[in-house]
Amino acid sequence: MDAVLNAITSLNEGFLFNLQLFGITLLLAIPLGLVIALGSMSKFLPLKWLTKTFVWIIRGTPLMLQLFVVLYGPGILFDIPMSNRFLAAEVAFVINYACYFSEIYRGGIESIPKGQYEAGAVLGMTRTQVFFKVVLLQVVKRITPAMGNEVITLTKDTSLARVIGVTEIIMSAERFTKQGLIWPLFSTGLYFLVMNGILTVLLSRIEKKMDYFKA
Amino acid sequence: MAVLEVKGIKKNFDELQVLKGIDFSLEKGEALALIGASGSGKTTLLRCLNFLETPTRGQIYVNEKLIYDASNPSMLSEREIRRNRLHFGLVFQSFNLFPQYTALQNLTLAKELLARETPEYKKNRKDVLDQIKTEGEALLASVGLSDKLDFYPHQLSGGQQQRVAIARALMLQPDILCFDEPTSALDPELTGEVLRVIRGLAEKRTTMVIVTHEMKFARDVSDQVLFMDKGVVVERGTPADVFEHPQEERTKQFLERYFEE
Ligand SMILES: Nc1ncnc2c1ncn2[C@@H]1O[C@H](COP(=O)(O)OP(=O)(O)OP(=O)(O)O)[C@@H](O)[C@H]1O
Ligand SMILES: [Mg+2]
Numbered sequence: 001m002d003a004v005l006n007a008i009t010s011l012n013e014g015f016l017f018n019l020q021l022f023g024i025t026l027l028l029a030i031p032l033g034l035v036i037a038l039g040s041m042s043k044f045l046p047l048k049w050l051t052k053t054f055v056w057i058i059r060g061t062p063l064m065l066q067l068f069v070v071l072y073g074p075g076i077l078f079d080i081p082m083s084n085r086f087l088a089a090e091v092a093f094v095i096n097y098a099c100y101f102s103e104i105y106r107g108g109i110e111s112i113p114k115g116q117y118e119a120g121a122v123l124g125m126t127r128t129q130v131f132f133k134v135v136l137l138q139v140v141k142r143i144t145p146a147m148g149n150e151v152i153t154l155t156k157d158t159s160l161a162r163v164i165g166v167t168e169i170i171m172s173a174e175r176f177t178k179q180g181l182i183w184p185l186f187s188t189g190l191y192f193l194v195m196n197g198i199l200t201v202l203l204s205r206i207e208k209k210m211d212y213f214k215a
Numbered sequence: 216m217a218v219l220e221v222k223g224i225k226k227n228f229d230e231l232q233v234l235k236g237i238d239f240s241l242e243k244g245e246a247l248a249l250i251g252a253s254g255s256g257k258t259t260l261l262r263c264l265n266f267l268e269t270p271t272r273g274q275i276y277v278n279e280k281l282i283y284d285a286s287n288p289s290m291l292s293e294r295e296i297r298r299n300r301l302h303f304g305l306v307f308q309s310f311n312l313f314p315q316y317t318a319l320q321n322l323t324l325a326k327e328l329l330a331r332e333t334p335e336y337k338k339n340r341k342d343v344l345d346q347i348k349t350e351g352e353a354l355l356a357s358v359g360l361s362d363k364l365d366f367y368p369h370q371l372s373g374g375q376q377q378r379v380a381i382a383r384a385l386m387l388q389p390d391i392l393c394f395d396e397p398t399s400a401l402d403p404e405l406t407g408e409v410l411r412v413i414r415g416l417a418e419k420r421t422t423m424v425i426v427t428h429e430m431k432f433a434r435d436v437s438d439q440v441l442f443m444d445k446g447v448v449v450e451r452g453t454p455a456d457v458f459e460h461p462q463e464e465r466t467k468q469f470l471e472r473y474f475e476e
Contacts, residue, residue: 113311115307115309115311116311116313118267118307118311119307119311119312119313120313120325121266121267121300122265122267122300122303122304122305122384123324123325123383123384123387124297124298124300124301124325124328124329124387125325125328126293126297127293129328133324133328134313137315138314138315141315212315212367213314213315213367213368213369214314214367214368214369215314215315
């Protein structure tokens, strides 16, 4: 009985890391993604190409590799070793997800017909007013399904942090395998299933909330 | 007194010269019909009046005040443009209603945002908003949509959407209301209701510039007709002059082709 309790406590502690990584990544990558999206749509070409190249690199390489780069990079390049593994994971995740989000935002913003901006402008609205009062909600509606997919992917991706030694849930469970206990490893799946079940319900509520109009 | 005077408007898109010096003026209460073949520059001219394009050359006067001069870049600040474009209203071919707002909110949104900049708003916020709402309701009623105030655009037919769009443009009481082929995106059986609304505006002496391919409508409703071809005004006059006794060969050809169809 103690062994069971012990394993469950260990899994819970591990999953807390997954949850933290998930939460902080969403919190930071959602706004950072907008900044990157604006950069990649900038009329100032050097900024635009710099941003686009950066996004291309991040989206074109494995997140697992990026985790290593963030962990070892600062030590090799600037002689300031990254001592906090969780922080390294956090940085890699935020950058990676912000780049994915930025592409979704860009697609959403560019998909809004020019006529919406023009109609607002002709009615004397400022650019800011047009963006916030006219365009934004339409963009949000259009990107919610794609963002939902990314969010679900993120829950599972958090496990990747183990490659740089963050003891997230799967790493915690693996210790028990070495002691001949296999069920903890398999039951980690339940954690993710429950979490994604909740997220799916939440996301479909958000989509429903915007069902009253078509865009 | 001329409400609108346009002098020597030219517009280039890179190498392509789309408007080659357009002049015309419009008296208060007059309706001007702008006709011409596809690609002759009619939309571009309306967009220049509404500052969706910046004319390469020329001047625009409203109520005899110079509001745009291509040789004076200080007239191009966003503030100036925003203020000056309120002299004009524009009804688009494709309506461009805001989908997340009801018909009534489509009318009131811009007016509320403008009201926020006034001192009354800070004092009597509620009265100001009520007033705007009442105006919006009255305008929707005037285009026959008093039963659709709380409908969203996707719940309305094309003809109804365009009537909302006309009411929305009227809401800011522009000096000159512009229409860019207001019925071209509509099924034939829905054009009548929109044309009736515009006809009603003409009867109330609303100053208008109407780009249209509906020649019969243009003839009935306008006081002045401009025929454009390849970026120039080829012929102008009363509807009787232009439609019954065109002087220019190009006008004759255009009208012949049109009435053959
Ligand atoms: N933003 C733009 N960039 C480049 N060329 C443009 C642009 N807008 C319009 N043009 C060109 O300007 C010319 C005139 O176009 P415009 O839309 O004003 O014609 P129109 O008279 O409204 O035609 P239609 O009856 O088909 O609506 C066309 O040759 C068009 O291709
Ligand atoms: Mg046109």
